[in-house]
Amino acid sequence: METTLFYAFATLAIGSALLLVNLKNIARALFLFFIVLFAMAGLYLFALADFVAITQIMVYVGGVLILMLFAFMLSNKELLKDLQDSSGSFLSMPRWQAVILAVGFLVLMIFGIAEWHQSIPTWIQQAKENNTEIIPTDNNIQQIGLRFMTFYVLPFEVISVFLMMALIGASHLSRKERNR
Amino acid sequence: MITLTHFLVVSACIFCIGLYTVLSKKNAIMILVGIELMINAAILNFVAFGKYDKVSYGGQIFALFAIVLAAAAVAVGLALVLNVYRHYKTINPDEINELKDK
Numbered sequence: 661m662e663t664t665l666f667y668a669f670a671t672l673a674i675g676s677a678l679l680l681v682n683l684k685n686i687a688r689a690l691f692l693f694f695i696v697l698f699a700m701a702g703l704y705l706f707a708l709a710d711f712v713a714i715t716q717i718m719v720y721v722g723g724v725l726i727l728m729l730f731a732f733m734l735s736n737k738e739l740l741k742d743l744q745d746s747s748g749s750f751l752s753m754p755r756w757q758a759v760i761l762a763v764g765f766l767v768l769m770i771f772g773i774a775e776w777h778q779s780i781p782t783w784i785q786q787a788k789e790n791n792t793e794i795i796p797t798d799n800n801i802q803q804i805g806l807r808f809m810t811f812y813v814l815p816f817e818v819i820s821v822f823l824m825m826a827l828i829g830a831s832h833l834s835r836k837e838r839n840r
Numbered sequence: 841m842i843t844l845t846h847f848l849v850v851s852a853c854i855f856c857i858g859l860y861t862v863l864s865k866k867n868a869i870m871i872l873v874g875i876e877l878m879i880n881a882a883i884l885n886f887v888a889f890g891k892y893d894k895v896s897y898g899g900q901i902f903a904l905f906a907i908v909l910a911a912a913a914v915a916v917g918l919a920l921v922l923n924v925y926r927h928y929k930t931i932n933p934d935e936i937n938e939l940k941d942k
Binding site for chain 1: 841842844845846847848849850852853854855856857858859860861863864867869870872873876877880883884887888889890891892893894895896897899900901903904905907908909910911912913914915916918919920921922923925931
């Protein structure tokens with residue numbers, strides 16, 4: 661049951677990502693991106709990271725995707741242009757260099773994973789032997805909150821300031837300029 | 841039983857699709873989408889390894905940091921895309937080849 665659900669989410673994510681790449685219509689591609697993000701959030705649940713999954717849905721679907729849709733609509737001329745030069749067929753593969761690079765990288769990584777499987781790091785082995793993995797009945801959110809406020813408090817503060825800087829910078833960059 | 845290898849293979853596939861998107865698309869917004877796919881693949885790896893780290897929860901916490909960084913990158917990137925569109929009336933990265941104001 662669990663494995664079936666995992667495969668369902670994985671095929672949903674990979675399939676809609678592949679479809680996203682092949683679509684010419686950017687609006688539809690952005691909504692497929694939405695589906696990919698949801699499926700990825702589902703996959704995080706299988707790694708017992710429930711808080712990360714909820715954050716993914718809130719930040720990406722609520723923030724990033726809306727921003728992308730706005731940017732897409734504000735640069736709307738591209739939509740018509742893309743629809744016009746969609747004369748090539750589905751399998752014409754206009755950028756075969758990119759295909760070769762991506763597939764080569766995939767083969768390299770799969771090979772790396774297969775090789776890595778022989779020598780799993782000791783800390784993972786120890787966690788498996790001592791049964792100290794995270795289990796589904798753990799109170800993950802409380803533990804993460806405790807770690808944030810104790811062990812990871814410096815990165816937490818740094819990233820808060822960084823996020824504020826980035827958002828102020830973004831709103832400064834996208835303002836309207838009068839004297840132009 | 842879902843092992844670590846399952847997660848690694850899925851995230852390798854998503855990463856390569858993101859890489860292909862970055863390399864082949866002619867639209868800055870789609871390139872940002874590709875970068876987001878690659879970041880998501882990295883986050884999947886973080887949480888998959890973080891399952892074995894109960895002491896410090898490093899994987900999940902740095903996954904959260906990576907989500908925040910990606911959100912900041914998208915905010916700044918889309919502001920830049922809008923500015924570029926205002927100047928050049930296109931967001932095809934191939935056609936944007938000078939930094940000077942016209």
